[in-house]
Amino acid sequence: MKLTERRSAVLWLNAVVGFGSAKINKLASAIAPEEIYADPARFAVKARELIGESAGKLRFGKSDPKPVEDIVRTLRSAGAGFIVRGDGEYPQSLENIDNPPAILYYKGDVALLKSRCLGVVGTREPSMYGRQCTEKFVSALAKLKVTIVSGLARGVDSVAHRATLESEGRTIAVTATGIDLTFPAANAVLSEEIAAKGLVVTEYAPGTPALAYNFPERNRIISGLSEGVLVTEAGMKSGSLITADYAVKQGKELFVIPSAINSPRGAGGNKLLKSLQAAMVLSPDDVADALGLCAAPQEKASAMQLDFTEERILDALSFSEVSFDDLLSVTGLGVSDLNALLVRMELSGLIRKLDNNYYGV
Amino acid sequence: MLATVRSYALDGLNGYPVDIEVDTQKGVASFEVVGLPSATVKEARNRVRSAIKNSYFDFTPKRTTVNLAPADMKKEGSAFDFPIAVAFLASTEQISDEKLGEYVLLGELSLDGSLRRINGVMPILISALQKGYRKFMIPSANAAEASYIHGIEVYAPDNLADACAFLGGLKELVPVKHRLYSSARAVNKYDVDLRYVKGQTLAKRALEIAVSGGHNLLMCGTAGAGKTLLAKCIPTIMPDMTFEEAIETTKIHSVAGILDPDEGMVTVRPFRSPHNTASLMSLVGGGSKSVCGEVSLAHNGVLFLDEMPEYNKKTLETLRQPIEDGVVTVTRVARSIEYPARFMLVASMNPCPCGNYGSRDKNKQCTCTYAERKRYAGRISGPLLDRIDLYVTVDGVEYDELRSAPAAECSAEVKVRVERARAVQRERFAFDGIHVNAEMNNRLIEKYCVLDEASEKLLAAAFKRYSLSARSVTRILKVARTVADIAGRENISANDIAEAVQFKTREPGNEID
Numbered sequence: 001m002k003l004t005e006r007r008s009a010v011l012w013l014n015a016v017v018g019f020g021s022a023k024i025n026k027l028a029s030a031i032a033p034e035e036i037y038a039d040p041a042r043f044a045v046k047a048r049e050l051i052g053e054s055a056g057k058l059r060f061g062k063s064d065p066k067p068v069e070d071i072v073r074t075l076r077s078a079g080a081g082f083i084v085r086g087d088g089e090y091p092q093s094l095e096n097i098d099n100p101p102a103i104l105y106y107k108g109d110v111a112l113l114k115s116r117c118l119g120v121v122g123t124r125e126p127s128m129y130g131r132q133c134t135e136k137f138v139s140a141l142a143k144l145k146v147t148i149v150s151g152l153a154r155g156v157d158s159v160a161h162r163a164t165l166e167s168e169g170r171t172i173a174v175t176a177t178g179i180d181l182t183f184p185a186a187n188a189v190l191s192e193e194i195a196a197k198g199l200v201v202t203e204y205a206p207g208t209p210a211l212a213y214n215f216p217e218r219n220r221i222i223s224g225l226s227e228g229v230l231v232t233e234a235g236m237k238s239g240s241l242i243t244a245d246y247a248v249k250q251g252k253e254l255f256v257i258p259s260a261i262n263s264p265r266g267a268g269g270n271k272l273l274k275s276l277q278a279a280m281v282l283s284p285d286d287v288a289d290a291l292g293l294c295a296a297p298q299e300k301a302s303a304m305q306l307d308f309t310e311e312r313i314l315d316a317l318s319f320s321e322v323s324f325d326d327l328l329s330v331t332g333l334g335v336s337d338l339n340a341l342l343v344r345m346e347l348s349g350l351i352r353k354l355d356n357n358y359y360g361v
Numbered sequence: 362m363l364a365t366v367r368s369y370a371l372d373g374l375n376g377y378p379v380d381i382e383v384d385t386q387k388g389v390a391s392f393e394v395v396g397l398p399s400a401t402v403k404e405a406r407n408r409v410r411s412a413i414k415n416s417y418f419d420f421t422p423k424r425t426t427v428n429l430a431p432a433d434m435k436k437e438g439s440a441f442d443f444p445i446a447v448a449f450l451a452s453t454e455q456i457s458d459e460k461l462g463e464y465v466l467l468g469e470l471s472l473d474g475s476l477r478r479i480n481g482v483m484p485i486l487i488s489a490l491q492k493g494y495r496k497f498m499i500p501s502a503n504a505a506e507a508s509y510i511h512g513i514e515v516y517a518p519d520n521l522a523d524a525c526a527f528l529g530g531l532k533e534l535v536p537v538k539h540r541l542y543s544s545a546r547a548v549n550k551y552d553v554d555l556r557y558v559k560g561q562t563l564a565k566r567a568l569e570i571a572v573s574g575g576h577n578l579l580m581c582g583t584a585g586a587g588k589t590l591l592a593k594c595i596p597t598i599m600p601d602m603t604f605e606e607a608i609e610t611t612k613i614h615s616v617a618g619i620l621d622p623d624e625g626m627v628t629v630r631p632f633r634s635p636h637n638t639a640s641l642m643s644l645v646g647g648g649s650k651s652v653c654g655e656v657s658l659a660h661n662g663v664l665f666l667d668e669m670p671e672y673n674k675k676t677l678e679t680l681r682q683p684i685e686d687g688v689v690t691v692t693r694v695a696r697s698i699e700y701p702a703r704f705m706l707v708a709s710m711n712p713c714p715c716g717n718y719g720s721r722d723k724n725k726q727c728t729c730t731y732a733e734r735k736r737y738a739g740r741i742s743g744p745l746l747d748r749i750d751l752y753v754t755v756d757g758v759e760y761d762e763l764r765s766a767p768a769a770e771c772s773a774e775v776k777v778r779v780e781r782a783r784a785v786q787r788e789r790f791a792f793d794g795i796h797v798n799a800e801m802n803n804r805l806i807e808k809y810c811v812l813d814e815a816s817e818k819l820l821a822a823a824f825k826r827y828s829l830s831a832r833s834v835t836r837i838l839k840v841a842r843t844v845a846d847i848a849g850r851e852n853i854s855a856n857d858i859a860e861a862v863q864f865k866t867r868e869p870g871n872e873i874d
Binding site: 339343355357 | 561822
């Protein structure tokens with residue numbers, strides 16, 4: 001991690017002084033950050049004009065290098081790095097949006113920021129349908145070498161990250177906490193895996209906890225990085241609608257998978273479709289076509305030999321989710337045999353067990 | 362003069378002989394009981410005095426000292442009334458002490474001189490028999506309990522006067538007749554039957570496996586789905602108790618004083634369902650008297666915890682050790698007592714505080730937040746969940762199914778299969794000192810749960826797919842063994858493993874993301 005004057009200065013402004021991207025950008029538009037860092041007192045009046053009262057926080061600067069060194073040490077021990085605007089790794093896509101992040105802390109492969117990205121967002125409590133759609137779209141698109149960007153939240157975000165990792169695609173998690181923290185804590189393992197195989201990135205200084213107002217702001221980065229945003233399932237109050245909003249404002253493609261009209265969990269997405277702000281997508285190909293991705297070679301149908309009963313189960317499940325008791329009458333098997341068969345089928349990934357002894361594909 | 366009578370006291374489930382010495386001298390009239398008597402034992406003097414007078418013996422005040430030896434053990438209970446009275450009569454030379462040494466005397470006295478029922482006769486008799494005592498006199502109300510023990514001669518007089526007449530050779534008493542143990546008495550005492558549980562095939566299968574192998578079971582389901590009804594059906598399919606098991610359980614129930622006086626023996630497997638306000642001590646045992654708790658009362662039977670998350674968390678966690686070890690060690694400053702507690706844990710819970718999470722009913726949708734659900738499920742800790750072999754979801758039944766489904770298999774038919782599986786296990790574990798598959802330790806699992814290649818592969822896949830713990834795998838192996846036993850297979854097949862896996866995945870509160 002090379003520390004040029006400019007990098008140290010931005011790091012100081014963000015992590016030590018505590019300014020967000022908006023203030024840093026405003027300051028940087030008039031004065032070079034490294035100059036403020038060298039002698040904050042000299043620019044006190046000018047800074048006050050630009051950003052108001054909070055300019056009072058600009059003190060010490062380079063004369064007291066210890067805080068910056070501390071932050072650098074924290075980052076290093078967390079295995080993280082950072083880039084600032086103007087660095088070679090900083091992607092053009094973010095320069096083009098309103099209020100670009102002044103600094104990005106990251107773990108993983110920073111080059112992914114410049115790859116072709118697709119944002120995938122949705123509700124934190126997806127229905128089975130939302131989950132399935134997310135998996136289907138993401139794993140198909142990840143194979144087309146598009147990087148899947150999402151927010152590491154519960155629900156659709158996690159499903160999207162996982163599905164990408166499972167199909168050995170690349171994924172970026174844009175988080176709203178410091179790079180040394182994970183929110184929600186339950187995703188710590190997922191976060192590490194993404195850092196190892198993809199990229200975790202945030203504009204918030206190390207140690208920043210999960211603060212409600214940071215999450216919507218973070219969404220502009222998800223859409224900013226991406227060529228398009230795919231909303232798989234979103235309720236009326238879902239945060240993914242904010243991302244969708246950013247996508248429209250930033251002039252990105254917006255895709256929505258339609259939900260049933262009586263599903264509260266998909267009402268937000270359907271509303272986007274009704275207002276004609278988003279393109280309705282019915283298959284991963286629709287997204288791939290719109291983004292101009294070349295279609296992947298058709299996968300050969302699975303060579304797995306299914307016996308008669310397994311076919312019947314898959315047949316029954318292809319229409320809707322079916323309960324254990326109903327599968328009993330469909331297959332005519334005994335409880336014990338059906339039990340064993342269903343576990344085998346689940347292990348080979350053909351079906352899955354849902355709540356309340358229901359099964360689905 | 363001095364007279365000595367032999368009696369017996371209990372320390373936990375083990376007894377020790379107590380010599381009751383009564384010395385009467387001339388001097389200032391008094392009646393002292395020494396030798397660490399508890400309050401109940403001290404009060405014996407009032408009962409003894411009235412009982413003696415009302416049996417038309419003489420109780421002229423003298424300087425009387427009663428010593429309970431060994432003097433350093435705390436004596437509890439009222440079983441010493443009768444021996445104290447007899448020793449007093451002997452020391453005042455109202456009865457002959459010739460035959461006194463032959464008998465162990467136990468019993469509480471009523472003021473009119475009749476003998477009252479006492480607790481703990483069964484464990485006392487067994488323990489005394491092991492130490493070589495053969496002849497006993499106990500209250501007639503306890504006769505039923507004693508009748509099952511062979512190799513001893515028990516006399517059960519109705520009152521003090523009869524007992525004295527017998528000891529003095531003035532009256533003949535018939536020793537208590539031996540009874541043969543039969544569990545057949547338990548038949549058809551239940552007002553529930555699996556036949557009346559409509560649908561729920563998966564849950565019923567889980568019940569059958571759990572009961573067959575003595576496995577712990579957790580039922581999770583929406584409110585009113587039928588969890589409690591299913592649990593209540595468990596006794597109807599429980600296998601009959603063997604004599605050995607019945608004795609073990611009877612000993613505990615005898616000490617706790619909840620034995621049916623006519624039956625004299627626990628012939629039906631206990632089904633204990635303490636309410637969720639149960640305190641820690643009442644569940645695992647303890648207190649100043651180190652009494653046994655519900656887990657011990659459920660020995661060889663079922664401990665049913667309805668609405669498990671509603672129990673005090675600390676109380677639940679104390680169950681971990683008895684579940685694993687099958688015994689509870691109650692340790693207090695003065696003593697440490699071990700009570701057997703080999704029970705099958707059956708628990709039920711709702712999926713969330715409102716009870717509707719996961720329901721397929723449009724009008725019964727869950728209103729709980731994610732955090733609330735997590736918190737609710739979190740009340741049962743991971744280590745405790747890990748000790749449960751089978752999880753099953755009990756879902757509400759559709760109306761059509763409820764009304765029109767053909768009558769399902771009845772409990773008696775299931776019980777036949779359970780008995781068969783248990784018989785296989787009895788034969789297998791004949792020399793291993795355990796009764797059921799659930800009790801197997803690692804050594805026995807290695808010996809009896811041999812997997813073929815296909816099963817091994819399946820288990821490996823499941824381990825990875827469901828992120829199982831090492832303990833879960835041993836639990837799965839045990840359940841697979843039971844599944845094979847129900848089917849009468851000697852070796853565990855891949856299907857058995859698959860079925861066991863099915864009941865170990867999807868633990869409550871473990872939602873996908």
